[in-house]
Amino acid sequence: MSTPSPATDAAVVGPAGDRRPHASSRRLWGWLLLAPAWLLYGLLWCAWGVGQTWRDRYPLWERLFHIPAPAVSVAGLVLWALCAGSRHRRAGWVAGLLVAWPLAVVLFHDNHWLRPSHSPATVNSDRPLRLLDWNVWHGMGGWDRVLETLDGERPDILVLAEYTPGDPDQFEHHLESLQARLRSWGWKVPHTLYSGSLLIASRFPLTHSERLRLHYSDCVQVDFEDDSGTPLRLLAFDLPGGLWGHRDPLLRKVNAIIATTQPDLVVGDFNAVRQATQLQSPPPGYRHAYDAAGSGWSYTWPVPVPMLAIDQCLIGQRIEPVDYTLGTGASDHRWQRLDFRPIRSDRNPPPRVAHADDD
Amino acid sequence: MPMTTEPASDTGPVVPRAWLAPAILVLERAPRFETVLKSALADSRRLIRPCRSPGDLLALADRMPASVCVLDWSGWPTELLGLLDRLQVAQCGARPVVIATSELAPLEWAAREAGAVGFFAPAPPDQELVTLCERLLDHLIGTASTAAVAPQKQ
Numbered sequence: 285m286s287t288p289s290p291a292t293d294a295a296v297v298g299p300a301g302d303r304r305p306h307a308s309s310r311r312l313w314g315w316l317l318l319a320p321a322w323l324l325y326g327l328l329w330c331a332w333g334v335g336q337t338w339r340d341r342y343p344l345w346e347r348l349f350h351i352p353a354p355a356v357s358v359a360g361l362v363l364w365a366l367c368a369g370s371r372h373r374r375a376g377w378v379a380g381l382l383v384a385w386p387l388a389v390v391l392f393h394d395n396h397w398l399r400p401s402h403s404p405a406t407v408n409s410d411r412p413l414r415l416l417d418w419n420v421w422h423g424m425g426g427w428d429r430v431l432e433t434l435d436g437e438r439p440d441i442l443v444l445a446e447y448t449p450g451d452p453d454q455f456e457h458h459l460e461s462l463q464a465r466l467r468s469w470g471w472k473v474p475h476t477l478y479s480g481s482l483l484i485a486s487r488f489p490l491t492h493s494e495r496l497r498l499h500y501s502d503c504v505q506v507d508f509e510d511d512s513g514t515p516l517r518l519l520a521f522d523l524p525g526g527l528w529g530h531r532d533p534l535l536r537k538v539n540a541i542i543a544t545t546q547p548d549l550v551v552g553d554f555n556a557v558r559q560a561t562q563l564q565s566p567p568p569g570y571r572h573a574y575d576a577a578g579s580g581w582s583y584t585w586p587v588p589v590p591m592l593a594i595d596q597c598l599i600g601q602r603i604e605p606v607d608y609t610l611g612t613g614a615s616d617h618r619w620q621r622l623d624f625r626p627i628r629s630d631r632n633p634p635p636r637v638a639h640a641d642d643d
Numbered sequence: 644m645p646m647t648t649e650p651a652s653d654t655g656p657v658v659p660r661a662w663l664a665p666a667i668l669v670l671e672r673a674p675r676f677e678t679v680l681k682s683a684l685a686d687s688r689r690l691i692r693p694c695r696s697p698g699d700l701l702a703l704a705d706r707m708p709a710s711v712c713v714l715d716w717s718g719w720p721t722e723l724l725g726l727l728d729r730l731q732v733a734q735c736g737a738r739p740v741v742i743a744t745s746e747l748a749p750l751e752w753a754a755r756e757a758g759a760v761g762f763f764a765p766a767p768p769d770q771e772l773v774t775l776c777e778r779l780l781d782h783l784i785g786t787a788s789t790a791a792v793a794p795q796k797q
Contacts, residue, residue, distance in 0.1 A: 472774045475761070479752065489779055491738070493755040513781075 314370035318363075322375070325363045329382055332356045336389070340560050343530035350557065352591035353394060354583070356386040394559065394593065399579040410625065412606040413510060414438070417520075417551040417597060418619035419445040425614025427458065431465055433613035437621055438469050440487045441508070445522040445553040445617075447483040479504045482522050482552075491515070496541055499534070500524040505545055514626040519545060521552030531555070535562035542598070543567040548626065550598040553617065558582070558593040566598055573597040573622050578608035584618040595620055602627045663707045666690035667776050668737075670700045670726075671715035676742065676772065680713070683773040689780060697726040701733065709736035711779045713772070716743040716754075724750075727757035738779045742766050 328351070335348030360383025367376035416439035420430050427449060434442065449458035459476065466474035466485060477484045479495050480502035492507040502522040509515055519542065523534060535554075539562055542550055550570070556563060558572060566572075574582050576599060583590040597620050599605055606623040613619055667689060669677040677693045684691065692707075694700035697719060704710050712730065716723045723741065730737045740761035741754045748764035755762055761775055 473761075473767070473771045473778070477751075477755070489760055489775060490755075491760050492758070493752075495752060495756070 314372060318366060318370065318372065318375065321363055321366060325359055325379075325382070328356055328359060329386075332386060336385075340530075340532045340562075346530055346532065349560075350592065352583075353386045353389040354591045357383060357390050360386060395582050396575075396579055400576060410512070412623040412625050413440045415441045415443070415518075415549060415551065415597075415622045415624065416619060417443040417445075417595065417622075418613070419522075419553040419595060419615060419617035420447055421615040421617065422446050422448050425616075429614035431462070433611075433619065435465065435469075437611075437619070439621065441518065442466075442483075442485040443518075443520045443551050444483040444485075445502075445520075446481050447478070448481050477504070477506065480522065482520055484518070484520055488516075496545070498523075498537060498541070501534070503541065505547065510626060512628070514628050516549070516626055517545065517547040519547035519550045521550070521554060523553065523555045525555050531560065532562060535560055538562070539567050542570060546600065548600045548602050549622070549624075550596070550600075551620070551622075552596065553594065554596045555594050556596075558596060563596065569601045570598045573599050573605055573608040573620070574610075576608065577605035577622075578610070580610070582610065584610060584620070586616045587612055587618060590618055597622055599624065664690075665710040665736075665780060666692050666703075666707050667711045667713060667780065668692050668694055668700055668703050668707070669713045670694045670697065670718070671713075672718035676713050676715065676766075679769045680773060680776060683769070684777070687777075689777070697722055697729075700726070701729055704730060704735050704737040705733055707735075709738070711776050712737050712739045713776065714739055714741050716741055716747050720747070724753055724757055727754060727759060731758040740772070740775060740779075742772075 331348045332351045332353070335345055335351055338345035338349070340346040340349050360379060364376055364379035364383055367373075367379050414437070416434070416437050418430075418433075423430060449455050459478075462483075462485070463474045463476060466476075466487075471487045473489070475486045475488065475490050477486075477490060477493055482502045482504055484490075484504060484506055486506070486508055488508040488510055490506050491509055492505075494505045496503040496505055496519075498521075501524055502520075504520045506518045506520070507515060508518065521538065523531075523538070535556055538554070554563070558564075558574070563572075574593075574597070581590070583593045584595040585592050595617055597608065599622070604625045604627055606625060607621075608623075609621045610618045611621065667680055667684075669680065669691060671677065671693075674693065677691060680691045692703060694703060700712060700714075704712060714723060714726070719726070727739055727741075730739060737758075738760040739758055741759045741763070743750070743754070743762065743764040745765050751762045751764065760779065763772075766772075767775075
């Protein structure tokens, strides 16, 4: 063992020597703080990664598939900031690499930031029709505020999920006030329809309505005729809540219903993310309204920090999307608004019959 | 007036048959909606025909395809769903508007799934009923064409 030289002694007892033990203890404390954070983030990241790899093919992995990418991204960024703050450069690089995947999913896969340009499919210059779909959370955000939001949007077709205003008397009273509001928008006859927790209201007569059977779900098919007589078919869903159940079999049934009934518009609270396998490949001819005419943060739940896109709007080939917007109101879900024009088909013109007095 | 022929049957000869243009057919015990509609649509070319019984309405709906049928459920409480079914089976393009009492409101889906285009419980304001009937006929009554056409059988 060698004896310390005077120079080494100076380093130990001098100003530099004061800093080193201090710095190393700070690093130690830093690691003591960072280690649990790394452990937690490592577990979260692995679980999320497994979910992204196996997606919703199997029930167990589907639970992991529903871990929101924005949450994993934010957690990763916090860890990266902690590493950078405590001068753990190498750990910071690793955190940066780990967070890149969920961040890329949020920034480039789940959301797009430029509105898709589309060439109008028709020369129809009529005012576009407006559809608004919203899960109103049983009115827990306040019915008045719900009505205020609806007042601001004034849709032609309105679909409300979890519309359950109290006992039958309260419901009747509330429905009347809603209809009064619809009349104030210029609806000559508010056509309203209620099934389970779904309320459908339309400015246009409902030429056909049908409830379709789907376990633990509300599913309503409604046919309209717009002002020009163009027939429109809407399919509204309110699928069972809770993201812990295996949703793939249910979504297969939903796709089968869409393929069979061939609606023009499919909306509702699917309680299943847009990235689900069955929703990524909807029946031929259908696409997500967000992909067709939307942009920005596409997640719809839970407000105020929406991180999962579980409210869906699909459009068929006879719909020309003009604008798709998501907005926040008095609910834990964001509302979705689609402005669209029906593409009139010359093959199936509305029947025109002359009056007997014409001749 | 265009003429079509009934399909040949085993029991008799082929009978020529005339289709009439759509009208508003009103089925009610006492004239109420008929009066409302007639006074509101007096100046229009729309024809309003009262019906005495469900059978009467079925016969008229068959002769006047794509008619709007205003049905007062309280007048025929046990027969109305059957009537809606028969209208659907007849494929005459009838558009039934059912007017019910509040007690019958829970049966809205039964009526709608049997083909009701409109359902009101209780009765709507007169103007709304008139507007709806006008609206349902608007797409069917042309101003330029002069011929009535047969409904498209599906």
